[in-house]
Every structure is written in structure tokens, then in C-alpha cells.
Amino acid sequence: MGNTSSMLTQYDIEEVQEHCKHAFSQQEIVSLYQRFCQLDRSGGGFISADEFLSVPEFAVNPLSQRLLRMLDGLNFKEFVAFLSAFSPHVSLQQKIEFIFKLYDSDSNGKVAFHDMLDVLRDLTGQFISEQQREQVLTEVLEEAGYTKDSMLVLSDFVKILGSSDLKMEVEVPVD
Amino acid sequence: MSLSLSFSFSLAPIRRREKKQQPTAMDTAGKLNSSSSELDLDRPNIEDYLPSGSSINEPHGKLRLRDLLDISPTLTEAAGAIVDDSFTRCFKSNPPEPWNWNIYLFPLWCFGVLVRYLILFPARVLVLTLGWIIFLSSFIPVHLLLKGHDTLRKKLERVLVELICSFFVASWTGVVKYHGPRPSIRPKQVYVANHTSMIDFIILEQMTAFAVIMQKHPGWVGLLQSTILESMGCIWFNRTEVKDREIVAKKLRDHVQGADNNPLLIFPEGTCVNNHYTVMFKKGAFELGCTVCPIAIKYNKIFVDAFWNSRKQSFTMHLLQLMTSWAVVCDVWYLEPQLLRPGETPIEFAERVRDIISVRAGLKKVPWDGYLKYSRPSPKHRERKQQSFAESVLQRLEEK
Numbered sequence: 001m002g003n004t005s006s007m008l009t010q011y012d013i014e015e016v017q018e019h020c021k022h023a024f025s026q027q028e029i030v031s032l033y034q035r036f037c038q039l040d041r042s043g044g045g046f047i048s049a050d051e052f053l054s055v056p057e058f059a060v061n062p063l064s065q066r067l068l069r070m071l072d073g074l075n076f077k078e079f080v081a082f083l084s085a086f087s088p089h090v091s092l093q094q095k096i097e098f099i100f101k102l103y104d105s106d107s108n109g110k111v112a113f114h115d116m117l118d119v120l121r122d123l124t125g126q127f128i129s130e131q132q133r134e135q136v137l138t139e140v141l142e143e144a145g146y147t148k149d150s151m152l153v154l155s156d157f158v159k160i161l162g163s164s165d166l167k168m169e170v171e172v173p174v175d
Numbered sequence: 176m177s178l179s180l181s182f183s184f185s186l187a188p189i190r191r192r193e194k195k196q197q198p199t200a201m202d203t204a205g206k207l208n209s210s211s212s213e214l215d216l217d218r219p220n221i222e223d224y225l226p227s228g229s230s231i232n233e234p235h236g237k238l239r240l241r242d243l244l245d246i247s248p249t250l251t252e253a254a255g256a257i258v259d260d261s262f263t264r265c266f267k268s269n270p271p272e273p274w275n276w277n278i279y280l281f282p283l284w285c286f287g288v289l290v291r292y293l294i295l296f297p298a299r300v301l302v303l304t305l306g307w308i309i310f311l312s313s314f315i316p317v318h319l320l321l322k323g324h325d326t327l328r329k330k331l332e333r334v335l336v337e338l339i340c341s342f343f344v345a346s347w348t349g350v351v352k353y354h355g356p357r358p359s360i361r362p363k364q365v366y367v368a369n370h371t372s373m374i375d376f377i378i379l380e381q382m383t384a385f386a387v388i389m390q391k392h393p394g395w396v397g398l399l400q401s402t403i404l405e406s407m408g409c410i411w412f413n414r415t416e417v418k419d420r421e422i423v424a425k426k427l428r429d430h431v432q433g434a435d436n437n438p439l440l441i442f443p444e445g446t447c448v449n450n451h452y453t454v455m456f457k458k459g460a461f462e463l464g465c466t467v468c469p470i471a472i473k474y475n476k477i478f479v480d481a482f483w484n485s486r487k488q489s490f491t492m493h494l495l496q497l498m499t500s501w502a503v504v505c506d507v508w509y510l511e512p513q514l515l516r517p518g519e520t521p522i523e524f525a526e527r528v529r530d531i532i533s534v535r536a537g538l539k540k541v542p543w544d545g546y547l548k549y550s551r552p553s554p555k556h557r558e559r560k561q562q563s564f565a566e567s568v569l570q571r572l573e574e575k
Contacts, residue, residue, distance in 0.1 A: 055263060059552050063249050083257070099246060123565075140242075143239065144240040160241045166247050167248075173259050
């Protein structure tokens with residue numbers, strides 16, 4: 001487990017900070033590095049899906065599998081960039097972009113009905129029938145002015161979520 | 176059932192907590208499919224400990240598209256867990272702050288190293304070897320020759336085991352302060368303690384010859400287990416074998432019934448924790464129908480960190496590390512015996528005793544099962560989250 005910031009030089013910290021567009025302070029990046037090394041038990045320079053799932057709090061999260069698809073094989077710089085969506089210093093637009101990316105599993109810039117259905121399935125599990133899920137989703141889509149065949153793009157997401165008081169922040173513990 | 180246990184830790188990431196929507200009475204027309212997995216009502220409710228989020232931000236109002244698309248609370252929880260989580264913290268061994276970087280302190284530290292490795296360590300090895308010689312030369316004859324006279328043999332064996340444990344403790348310059356009434360040999364009682372390292376057992380054994388239930392280890396420890404500790408009445412289990420549990424439970428029950436068996440010591444956490452936290456207690460020790468006597472152990476980290484991180488070190492390396500440190504200083508508190516209260520489930524009883532031990536030793540409680548070190552959490556927890564979200568979606572759908 002990485003235990004001293006001397007493993008990370010000042011240049012490294014600045015490079016990571018540039019890459020995540022200053023979403024985190026230098027101290028937070030050092031803390032995140034310690035956490036990264038703690039999770040990366042095999043020392044491969046990236047955290048494997050298994051290592052993420054060894055955190056019980058993460059493993060019980062309904063969206064863990066979708067997140068793992070985005071997290072798998074990230075090195076530290078990319079890891080910090082991934083987490084930057086949760087920084088309090090980042091704009092609402094970036095947070096909505098993150099949510100959009102999570103929905104858009106085939107990364108074609110468009111979110112279809114089945115993408116939204118997939119996420120809803122992850123969140124509700126077996127407690128709603130497939131039929132009910134489709135019904136609910138169709139109803140709210142139509143109410144918002146879309147149809148079942150609509151392909152939502154990022155600007156649609158911004159329109160839908162932009163007016164809400166979206167709160168997506170995480171505090172990095174700094175020793 | 177409600178558990179009014181507080182859960183707090185100093186480095187909690189700020190997570191946006193949305194008050195979990197209370198599930199209303201389910202529509203009996205069967206709109207909501209009931210869960211096929213049983214909701215284990217006996218389990219302490221983890222939702223009491225963890226921040227729960229539902230995507231429905233406003234508690235009332237019609238269901239809208241943005242309520243379904245806004246997955247930010249769930250994502251925040253996941254990111255919070257990635258950044259810092261209470262489970263990993265239980266097994267973190269914090270390296271001591273280096274204090275020897277100064278030109279004045281560095282020679283002092285070097286001198287200290289020389290003293291520890293070249294003076295203390297050989298002396299301790301000598302003491303330990305002496306102890307073993309005395310022990311083996313007394314134990315083997317007693318064990319073999321007094322086969323017929325069981326009470327006398329057992330008594331002598333107890334004294335000898337306590338002796339060798341004292342030698343072990345001396346070999347680390349152990350300074351142990353015992354508080355409270357010493358354990359007595361009575362039937363229908365079980366001792367439980369928090370677990371930091373295998374040396375917990377040695378420290379407790381030095382005062383009273385317990386019969387302990389332990390995981391069977393390989394190597395020389397296993398040899399000791401099967402020979403000497405066997406005569407103390409120790410019970411073995413294998414974590415990986417599922418059938419093992421029933422056999423072990425039966426052995427436990429038989430042991431506590433016996434009047435002249437050594438008092439039974441159980442570490443209900445099931446794994447070594449870093450002496451700052453306690454993980455959830457397994458209920459096995461608490462459903463034997465007997466008095467539970469809690470023991471709290473707290474090590475003083477100034478001299479050495481006694482946490483045995485079994486993923487990082489073998490027990491031999493751990494012992495060597497202890498023998499080349501200045502001292503092992505700890506406090507042991509024998510606390511008031513507890514009985515199962517009427518209407519209390521074994522799990523509630525276990526949590527109550529964990530509370531007593533944690534308060535006494537100044538440890539923080541976390542809601543995780545220690546065995547999650549080796550396995551994934553049960554899908555029940557995720558299902559509970561899914562169920563609460565599903566219920567709120569359907570409920571708000573009704574409010575058209």
C-alpha cells in the first residue's frame with residue numbers, strides 16, 4: 001500500500017491536476033493516490049474490478065456493474081478524472097455529462113429507450129416487473145414530450161436535469 | 176425492532192443524504208412483486224448505518240422523467256465508497272509517523288535499533304527458549320505419565336500452559352494491565368473478546384487457561400494447536416467449509432455444558448481487526464444459552480502496533496516484529512457478564528455486547544461482517560436498496 005507522498009512527485013501531482021481540470025486540490029490528489037494504492041493491492045498500476053468489489057459498500061451499490069465498465073483498467077490519472085465529476089468545484093454541466101456517459105453504454109452519443117430501461121432495471125431489480133418498468137418509462141417520456149423511440153442526446157439530458165438541484169458531491173478525506 | 180446504535184467516524188465523506196422514503200403499505204392487489212429472497216428481519220439493519228439514497232428527491236409529487244434519470248444519489252454513494260469506506264479502514268495498519276528524520280534524533284533512533292536488535296532480541300530469544308525447554312520437559316511427562324489421573328493432569332497442564340504464555344509475553348516485554356474479576360471455571364459461561372492479533376489469545380491465556388475456538392492454521396502454529404492446545408479443550412474450525420458450522424456449534428454446546436472444562440473463549444469478529452474498530456459479531460457465541468462475559472482488549476500503539484495484518488505478514492514475521500520492538504503494552508478489561516434479555520434475539524444480544532466492548536476499549540463500530548475480507552456481500556443488501564427505490568417509484572406513480 002502506498003504510504004508516502006514521496007512516491008508521487010510534484011510534477012506528477014500537477015500533471016494529474018491539469019488532467020482533471022483542477023477539480024481537486026493537490027492535497028486531495030495525494031489522498032486519492034494513497035487510496036488508489038490501498039485499493040490496488042496487486043500493484044498493477046490500475047484497480048481491477050475484483051479489487052473494487054472488495055469494498056463492500058461499493059459492491060452493494062445497484063449501479064456498481066455499470067460503473068465498473070467505466071472504471072476498469074484506469075490508471076491513477078484517469079481515476080482522478082473519473083472522480084472529478086463528484087468534485088464540488090465542477091460545473092453542473094460536467095456532472096450531467098457523467099450521468100449521460102453512464103447511460104450511453106455503447107458511447108454513440110445517444111441514449112435510447114433500452115439504455116434507460118437498463119439503468120432502471122439495475123436500480124429496481126426484481127421488485128418491478130419488466131412490463132411495469134417499460135410502462136412507467138414510456139409514460140414519463142411521453143409526459144416530457146418524448147416518445148418510446150426517441151434518442152436522447154446530451155442537450156436533452158441537460159434540459160431535463162439542468163433545472164433540478166442535482167447534488168453529486170463527494171468529499172475526499174485529507175489527513 | 177430498532178437498534179439505537181450510533182455510527183460515526185471522523186473522516187466521513189460528505190454524502191448527500193436523501194431521507195429514505197418509508198415504504199407505505201403494499202398494494203394488496205399485487206402490483207408490487209414481493210421479494211423472493213427472505214428479508215432477514217434478524218439482521219441489524221445496515222440501512223441504519225449507511226446513508227441511503229433514493230432517486231426521488233421530493234417526497235411527494237408526480238413521477239417525472241427527471242426523477243428516473245437522476246441517478247445522482249446512487250452514484251454519489253458509489254463514489255463515496257470508492258474514495259473512502261469504513262470496511263477497508265478496519266484493516267488499515269497506519270505506519271507510524273517517522274520521527275527520526277532530524278539530525279539529532281536520527282542517531283538516537285539508530286542507537287535504539289541497535290539496542291532492540293542486538294541486545295533485546297537475543298535476550299528475548301533466550302528467555303523464550305528457556306521457557307520452551309521448561310515447558311516441554313514438564314508437559315510431555317505430565318501428559319504421558321498421568322494419563323490415568325485426569326484431574327491432576329489437567330490442573331498441571333493448565334498451569335504449564337499459563338506458564339509458557341507468560342514466557343511468550345515476557346519475550347515481547349509485554350506490559351499487560353488486567354482490570355476486573357479474573358475468569359473462573361464455571362459451566363454455562365462463555366468469554367468473548369475483540370480480536371486484533373493471535374497474541375490476544377496468548378495474553379489472555381497467561382492469566383487463565385482458556386479453551387479457545389480458532390481457525391486451524393498451517394505450519395508450526397497448527398502443530399501447536401493439534402498437540403498442546405488440544406489438551407486444553409480447544410475447538411477447531413475451518414472457515415471455508417460450510418458443513419463445519421453445525422459440527423462446531425455442537426462442539427461448542429457440549430463444551431459449555433461440562434463442569435470442569437476450561438472456560439471457553441471466542442473471538443466473535445472472526446478475523447483480526449486493527450484495534451481502532453470492531454466489525455460485526457457473529458451470533459454463534461450468543462445463542463448457546465449461557466452467560467456471556469465480555470473482555471475488551473486495547474493495545475497502546477506508542478510502543479508497537481500489535482495488529483496482525485494476516486494478508487501482509489505471516490504469523491512468524493509478526494512475532495519477530497513484536498520481539499524486535501520495545502514493548503507490547505495493553506489493557507485487558509474483564510467486563511460484567513451478560514445474559515440474553517427476554518425478547519432479545521441473539522443478533523441483538525451480540526450487538527449489545529459489541530457495544531459494551533467497543534465503549535470500554537474506545538473502538539468504533541462498523542456494520543460490516545469481518546468475513547467480507549474473504550467474500551462478497553450478500554445480494555440482500557443491494558436488493559433492499561432496489562426494493563426501496565422500486566416502492567417509491569410505484570407509490571409516486573399512484574399519485575397521479
